[in-house]
Amino acid sequence: MNCENLDWAILDRLRAGFLGGGAQGPYWQSPADLANYDATYAERIGWKWDAALHELTRRAWHPHARTVLDWGCGSGVAGRRVLSTFGAENFDALHVWDHSPLARTFAVDRARTEFPSVAVAEFTDTGQPVGLLVVSHVLNELPTDALAQLLALVARADAVLWVEPGNHVVSRQLIGIRETLTSAFHIVAPCPHQGACGLLAAARERDWCHFFAEPPPGVQNDSHWVRFGHRAGVDLRSQAYAYLVLEKKPSASTCPNDASRILGRAEHFKGFARILSCEAAGVSSLELQKRANADLFKELKKDASHPLYRWTRDDRGRITSAERV
Numbered sequence: 001m002n003c004e005n006l007d008w009a010i011l012d013r014l015r016a017g018f019l020g021g022g023a024q025g026p027y028w029q030s031p032a033d034l035a036n037y038d039a040t041y042a043e044r045i046g047w048k049w050d051a052a053l054h055e056l057t058r059r060a061w062h063p064h065a066r067t068v069l070d071w072g073c074g075s076g077v078a079g080r081r082v083l084s085t086f087g088a089e090n091f092d093a094l095h096v097w098d099h100s101p102l103a104r105t106f107a108v109d110r111a112r113t114e115f116p117s118v119a120v121a122e123f124t125d126t127g128q129p130v131g132l133l134v135v136s137h138v139l140n141e142l143p144t145d146a147l148a149q150l151l152a153l154v155a156r157a158d159a160v161l162w163v164e165p166g167n168h169v170v171s172r173q174l175i176g177i178r179e180t181l182t183s184a185f186h187i188v189a190p191c192p193h194q195g196a197c198g199l200l201a202a203a204r205e206r207d208w209c210h211f212f213a214e215p216p217p218g219v220q221n222d223s224h225w226v227r228f229g230h231r232a233g234v235d236l237r238s239q240a241y242a243y244l245v246l247e248k249k250p251s252a253s254t255c256p257n258d259a260s261r262i263l264g265r266a267e268h269f270k271g272f273a274r275i276l277s278c279e280a281a282g283v284s285s286l287e288l289q290k291r292a293n294a295d296l297f298k299e300l301k302k303d304a305s306h307p308l309y310r311w312t313r314d315d316r317g318r319i320t321s322a323e324r325v
């Protein structure tokens with residue numbers, strides 16, 4: 001990313017639109033809008049995809065479908081991240097859809113250049129199964145009818161990879177969608193169980209399901225990114241995201257029944273850390289005394305990409321031992 005080449009009139013307008021919850025109708029005004037977005041905000045979204053996809057590869061999960069549909073594609077960063085992570089050779093086609101024709105054209109051109117062996121095209125709905133459906137950062141822009149259209153595609157997908165901003169409202173929306181899909185799909189991630197979401201319990205209204213993605217090494221010292229961060233008013237150190245990965249036919253189980261996932265970040269205090277742990281029995285607040293496991297205490301501070309753990313705890317909610325699973 002070269003900060004000198006950015007058009008700030010475009011970036012400011014786009015950001016104002018995103019913060020305002022999305023405009024009515026397509027807002028991409030020119031290919032330059034998409035190029036500026038692709039180099040900056042979309043790249044940050046790409047870091048969230050990298051984090052979510054890293055968790056899938058860590059669990060040895062990969063999609064079976066050879067066709068990908070990136071719906072609400074914008075510049076197409078999500079579909080491209082998926083192809084690069086799982087390997088372009090494992091896909092025959094990448095289809096993109098956006099209600100903006102400019103976005104569709106940009107996403108097609110960009111993906112064709114990056115993946116010459118894959119048939120990249122605009123999506124035409126023939127009513128056939130969809131393959132792997134990729135959805136990224138669209139929820140807060142969709143009126144009811146557009147969301148219904150998207151959910152009809154979800155119903156026809158073999159698997160769904162969905163990443164959204166990690167704020168309370170959008171995470172809760174995604175949880176609501178998750179709850180309608182548990183009978184038709186197996187949940188691959190982030191949930192370590194197939195039951196109802198524990199955050200829907202009465203005492204958990206203030207919590208939400210989110211995670212943090214770090215930028216690739218070097219970004220925080222890259223003068224172009226640093227200047228971009230200051231000018232755009234965004235903190236590049238970590239990006240909050242929510243995600244959901246579903247598949248129709250479960251792969252060999254990659255998640256043990258007694259696994260737990262830390263939601264958000266561990267909070268560190270003098271001598272102990274507090275975490276919100278999601279597991280089959282529900283979501284609970286747990287404490288880790290530093291002296292009980294100093295390595296884990298440090299690991300929770302350093303590593304934002306929390307893997308699945310198996311905890312042993314006492315009856316006061318204190319973790320007595322932990323292993324990665």
Ligand SMILES: C[S@@+](CC[C@H](N)C(=O)[O-])C[C@H]1O[C@@H](n2cnc3c(N)ncnc32)[C@H](O)[C@@H]1O
Nearest residue numbers: 042045072073074098099100136137138141146
């Ligand atoms: C914030 S951008 C995200 C773009 C891209 N998915 C990404 O993650 O970078 C939201 C995208 O959703 C598209 N969009 C909004 N409403 C839509 C609708 N009803 N049908 C299809 N695309 C829509 C917008 O045009 C825009 O490209």
